[in-house]
Amino acid sequence: MIHVRLSGLDQLIVLLYFSFVIGIGWLLRRYVQRSADFLTASHSMPAWITGLAFISANLGAQEVIGMGASGAKYGMMTSHFYWIGAVPAMVFLSLFMLPFYYRSRARSVPEYLKLRFDEKTRAFNALTFALMTILSSGISMHALASLFHLVLGWPYDGCIAVSAGVVLIYLFLGGLRSAIYNEVLQFCLIVAGFLPLTYLALRDVGGWQGLRRQLDAVAYAHGYTSGTWTECWTHLGHAAANPMGVEWFGLVMGLGFVLSFGYWCTDYLVVQRALAAESLSAARRTPLIAAVPKILFPVLLIVPGMVAAALNQDAAQHVLPLTHAGTPDYNMSIPSLLIRYFPEGMLGLGFTALMASFMSGMAGNVSAFNTVWTYDLYQSYLAPGRSDRHYLLTGHVATVAGVGLAVGAAYVAAAFDNIMDLLQLVFGFVNAPVFATFLLGMTWKRATGHGAFWGLLGGTGCAAVFHGLSVTHGAIPGIKGGWISPLWHFTSEMGQNFYMAIVAWCACAALTVVISLLTPQTKSDAELDGLTYATRSRTPQPREPWYRRPVVLGALLLLATAAINVALR
Amino acid sequence: MPFDLRTPIGWLFTVYGAILLAHGAWSGKGHAVISSGLNVNLLWGAVLLAFGLGLLIAVKLLKRRR
Numbered sequence: 001m002i003h004v005r006l007s008g009l010d011q012l013i014v015l016l017y018f019s020f021v022i023g024i025g026w027l028l029r030r031y032v033q034r035s036a037d038f039l040t041a042s043h044s045m046p047a048w049i050t051g052l053a054f055i056s057a058n059l060g061a062q063e064v065i066g067m068g069a070s071g072a073k074y075g076m077m078t079s080h081f082y083w084i085g086a087v088p089a090m091v092f093l094s095l096f097m098l099p100f101y102y103r104s105r106a107r108s109v110p111e112y113l114k115l116r117f118d119e120k121t122r123a124f125n126a127l128t129f130a131l132m133t134i135l136s137s138g139i140s141m142h143a144l145a146s147l148f149h150l151v152l153g154w155p156y157d158g159c160i161a162v163s164a165g166v167v168l169i170y171l172f173l174g175g176l177r178s179a180i181y182n183e184v185l186q187f188c189l190i191v192a193g194f195l196p197l198t199y200l201a202l203r204d205v206g207g208w209q210g211l212r213r214q215l216d217a218v219a220y221a222h223g224y225t226s227g228t229w230t231e232c233w234t235h236l237g238h239a240a241a242n243p244m245g246v247e248w249f250g251l252v253m254g255l256g257f258v259l260s261f262g263y264w265c266t267d268y269l270v271v272q273r274a275l276a277a278e279s280l281s282a283a284r285r286t287p288l289i290a291a292v293p294k295i296l297f298p299v300l301l302i303v304p305g306m307v308a309a310a311l312n313q314d315a316a317q318h319v320l321p322l323t324h325a326g327t328p329d330y331n332m333s334i335p336s337l338l339i340r341y342f343p344e345g346m347l348g349l350g351f352t353a354l355m356a357s358f359m360s361g362m363a364g365n366v367s368a369f370n371t372v373w374t375y376d377l378y379q380s381y382l383a384p385g386r387s388d389r390h391y392l393l394t395g396h397v398a399t400v401a402g403v404g405l406a407v408g409a410a411y412v413a414a415a416f417d418n419i420m421d422l423l424q425l426v427f428g429f430v431n432a433p434v435f436a437t438f439l440l441g442m443t444w445k446r447a448t449g450h451g452a453f454w455g456l457l458g459g460t461g462c463a464a465v466f467h468g469l470s471v472t473h474g475a476i477p478g479i480k481g482g483w484i485s486p487l488w489h490f491t492s493e494m495g496q497n498f499y500m501a502i503v504a505w506c507a508c509a510a511l512t513v514v515i516s517l518l519t520p521q522t523k524s525d526a527e528l529d530g531l532t533y534a535t536r537s538r539t540p541q542p543r544e545p546w547y548r549r550p551v552v553l554g555a556l557l558l559l560a561t562a563a564i565n566v567a568l569r
Numbered sequence: 570m571p572f573d574l575r576t577p578i579g580w581l582f583t584v585y586g587a588i589l590l591a592h593g594a595w596s597g598k599g600h601a602v603i604s605s606g607l608n609v610n611l612l613w614g615a616v617l618l619a620f621g622l623g624l625l626i627a628v629k630l631l632k633r634r635r
Binding site for chain 1: 571582607609613
């Protein structure tokens with residue numbers, strides 16, 4: 001087992017971090033006067049701040065630990081989640097979608113759906129989103145607390161109380177502005193804590209060339225060919241040729257199109273950051289600024305995981321502990337390397353970075369939850385027409401309740417693994433088709449509220465049916481699929497998931513089109529003003545220098561991503 | 570903007586940098602990383618300190634220009 005005790009110096013570093021994040025919340029408390037200050041930060045931030053917050057909110061503890069684990073399990077191919085699985089969608093959000101969100105004056109993504117379609121579509125999106133944010137905060141908190149308990153010997157309950165407590169304090173004081181400011185600080189800390197780890201780990205295995213050699217041995221040991229762990233595209237011809245168990249079509253369409261666009265372009269957790277920007281121009285630059293670190297993050301998170309896999313070949317090194325099932329515990333890749341390479345002092349910084357990643361994800365979720373709860377559920381259905389003071393109070397209460405519910409979810413995750421697996425599975429069904437609704441809503445004026453709502457439900461249902469009819473090789477039908485009848489077989493759950501998303505997306509798109517054509521159009525062109533492409537706002541934007549123009553920046557980002565993919569093919 | 574966010578970030582990194590740098594200098598070779606022979610605290614502490622001070626100076630200069 002891997003254990004370490006943090007020295008007084010390390011603990012001082014962690015405590016300094018806590019005092020800074022709470023201090024930022026304290027300084028911002030005076031700027032919360034209206035509900036919009038607390039919940040949407042009143043369109044006041046410059047692009048560099050919202051851009052870094054955009055990426056930081058996405059970089060939760062599960063992401064950090066999970067990407068290290070996938071780096072060890074699948075190698076460099078994991079980077080597809082950062083490149084094809086993120087950059088094109090972020091560029092699309094900037095170029096095409098953000099003008100509709102921003103100009104509609106919708107305070108949230110569900111509210112855009114209400115303006116564009118109808119109440120029921122908004123309610124469905126708002127409810128599932130609110131539940132999902134709580135659930136993912138809970139799971140993330142559970143993961144962090146069990147990790148710190150296991151590695152540092154800190155009490156589980158204490159970890160939950162302190163991490164939830166600190167997030168609650170700074171969110172309660174400063175609302176979304178505090179979440180965003182702290183996300184930028186946390187972003188800097190994550191880079192400062194993990195960058196030296198990559199350097200030391202690579203140095204230890206003899207640089208990139210040394211790592212390639214050692215990972216070839218890993219590939220042979222698993223029955224794959226040379227380069228499987230270090231090349232991104234060469235081994236995607238067939239699902240059996242790589243440890244991810246996916247082939248290029250499933251990867252490009254499932255991850256690169258359906259799932260990636262569904263998350264980056266419609267998930268309010270990230271879109272909320274862009275909408276907090278001071279102008280439409282700053283909002284459109286937000287995802288583009290965020291894409292720069294996104295392209296580079298594989299170096300920070302995936303490469304250390306690959307080093308862990310290389311070192312783990314030698315059992316005497318005790319890099320990765322074993323799970324109950326007897327397989328290596330890949331989730332320990334990054335914590336284990338932190339302990340291996342960092343001396344007292346740096347170790348405190350490394351664990352602070354882990355803590356920072358957790359808090360950025362959790363605060364992101366709770367700050368999106370309280371807005372959707374207050375504006376889309378409470379103000380719309382439970383108590384419309386109250387004073388702004390009332391909604392400001394509701395926002396504060398929702399923040400406390402959101403953190404409390406997340407703590408509850410963490411304990412449910414600790415006690416009942418399978419309940420959480422089931423819930424995540426169901427939310428996977430809900431998320432799969434969602435981009436079809438937004439894309440049709442924005443590009444096709446004729447799409448109706450009934451079409452959107454039933455398309456979403458139908459797409460979700462199709463995802464469930466697909467899951468019930470497909471199973472991975474050798475798996476017992478059940479929560480892993482095949483619960484209706486194991487008709488189709490996949491090499492891996494990831495491949496199954498990608499194809500499920502493709503099927504759900506197509507079903508949702510087809511249903512939305514058919515039902516829209518069968519139902520009358522209820523919204524007039526005036527009501528749709530600024531919400532769809534045909535009725536887009538034609539007010540000319542001030543001409544900007546090339547380095548601020550989204551088209552130029554987006555093209556550069558896509559080119560850079562393509563170049564890296566070619567280099568590492 | 571309520572206050573320049575670069576100020577608290579600058580301070581945090583300055584403090585972290587100073588702590589790591591001092592710790593690396595004091596404890597010397599004894600605490601250096603075993604597998605690589607580098608005094609990581611000293612080196613990375615210097616980088617963080619430079620970054621933190623850089624931000625603080627930048628904020629000062631920007632303020633003066635306004």
